[in-house]
Amino acid sequence: MNRECDEYPFASTYEGAAQHAKDSSKPKDNYSARPLPKTDNGAAGNILKAFMDRNRILDGFNGKEEVDGYLVTVS
Template sequence: MLPVIGAVVTYLGKDYATSDPAGPRECDEYPFASTYEGAGQHSKEPSAPKDNFSALPIPKAQNKAGGTILALFYDKNRILHGRDPKGKEGDAYLMAIDCHSPAGQSCTRYCSTPTGTST
């Protein structure tokens, strides 16, 4: 079982994907599973923190759409995944997320990968 799914099952139960009357759900995680900051980081680098991610079940269609958009971002920006034969990490990128709090205040979060730093 993937770490993200295991975490959601632990906290929400085995029926998390089918318990919402609005329709089927899937696990969504952040940092993205496709990054070195993601849920799989510990399996690639045992010294990395284990279970260092957030997960939440969201509608299956939204999760699929988000994955498609992320894949297009990687492709359009030629983000390379993995390490070269000498162990050098793939391409890092900076992500700015603009959000608005319920009080109307805006905030920005910056994340980079695969270095593992965020502010």
């Protein structure tokens, strides 16, 4: 089975895998990763992109804090 690593919080968020690259005062590698089937990971990425597009989640970092935040609830 072809696998990819997926991360949470999402790499596309300032709390995800890119957090340290956006703000060097934040901890490096402060996220969880898990290997998933490539097709599942791709489908989840498409759903996340649609969510961000539909809800107009923009790059809202003002240099000090995220100003376009949202919460993810897992039930």
